[in-house]
Amino acid sequence: MTEKPLILVTNDDGINAPGIRTLISVMKTLGDVVVVAPDSPQSGMGHAITLDSTLYAERVDFGDDTIKEYSCSGTPADCVKLAIRELLPKKPDLCVSGINHGSNSSINVIYSGTMSAALEAGIEGIPAIGFSLLNYKWQANFEACKSFVKNISENVLKHGLPNGIVLNVNIPDIIESEIKGIKVCRQARANWVEEFDKRVNPQGKEYYWLSGKFVNLDEGDDTDEWALENNYVSLVPIQFDLTAHRLINDLKNWNLK
């Protein structure tokens, strides 16, 4: 009998979030699950790591004694580092992060705590996937995610992933029967146009709230934004070698000393 795969589950919305609870329920059907997730929401943390402060990791119990769960005081990237070096019995076969409450498509990937956890696992040579649902609400309905999460995870367990690659999966917020399937795509060239709401505090000092609207100027039909708008699950393979290789030769023509 072959051993069941060891699966590390994490997220950035915190260990209590409905999204990670759904992810855990699916992963239980695929292998042995260990959860190491932040004790509080960490959205928008990007790839932050805790350098100047202590980290705590406490065993917590959600009523299922087949699963070990740790609530960690750090960021998503911290959780993965701590899991791999200290908390897991061996290197996991898969790391899944999410299911995020809200989109991590297109440029959102670089602000994303969910994806930073997946990237961190990828850096460690562990096949990794970040999952996100396009609904920011705590009480979002994750039912439709389950079969896609399971299908993609099974594929990664079967095929593995090349070194340096992790998967960024986004799921539209519609009922399962309306989802047309999974589409492999590229990251759209889209971004946020920020607006700052300037206010004055009771002491007379000015301050700002960050807000903004998302603008997609990429008209390709091979992008994650296109897929999501057309009721597909988007799957983008991403890499943490950020080198723009095609530019290297051009820059050699500059007048650099």
Added chain:
Amino acid sequence: MTEKPLILVTNDDGINAPGIRTLISVMKTLGDVVVVAPDSPQSGMGHAITLDSTLYAERVDFGDDTIKEYSCSGTPADCVKLAIRELLPKKPDLCVSGINHGSNSSINVIYSGTMSAALEAGIEGIPAIGFSLLNYKWQANFEACKSFVKNISENVLKHGLPNGIVLNVNIPDIIESEIKGIKVCRQARANWVEEFDKRVNPQGKEYYWLSGKFVNLDEGDDTDEWALENNYVSLVPIQFDLTAHRLINDLKNWNLK
């Protein structure tokens, strides 16, 4: 007479750091300078943004009335967003971030607040460069950086940068006469092998300190790590389209639903 370029200067070590003071002194020779930088050190913040909290930006005075400086309560990425939308009179011609106290070569780029500020400017279509010196100390000597910072910035002001590209520049911590020049390179495949120092607090609770050692397994002589070890300034063009384009076709052969 042509107008002088408008240059936005930021960093992640905080507005008081010697590294940004050096960067400002060089930029003054190239254009009109506005500084918007964090009020406190933000190292290891990755691409964090402030979503759930207020942002402050206060005018501060370092004794040079030709330069406007703002101390901001946010992250490096916040500083750039706030500068562009609220504080600058027009879109800047160049954004420079740093000079970071410590390396942002190879995989460090994805943990780097310095580089996240440069990426944020790049996303906004502003030519941007992150500079780092390979010395973590507050009292590092930035003298040798000056001519290279100036030369690379002049090149970017002259040539611009393609959409979607920013530059990651690292400078070895040696005297200027020993630096052999600037080398355009790729990001090395190197990473941190973390070690956690497990301790017990006075209340009997276990906690961890993150530490680790840097391991470079990439033997190429075209990498940033090679350049730095061989006394060159490394210049890596990086991109925020993380798509691993070469993988897209392979994944289409998976059994995805």
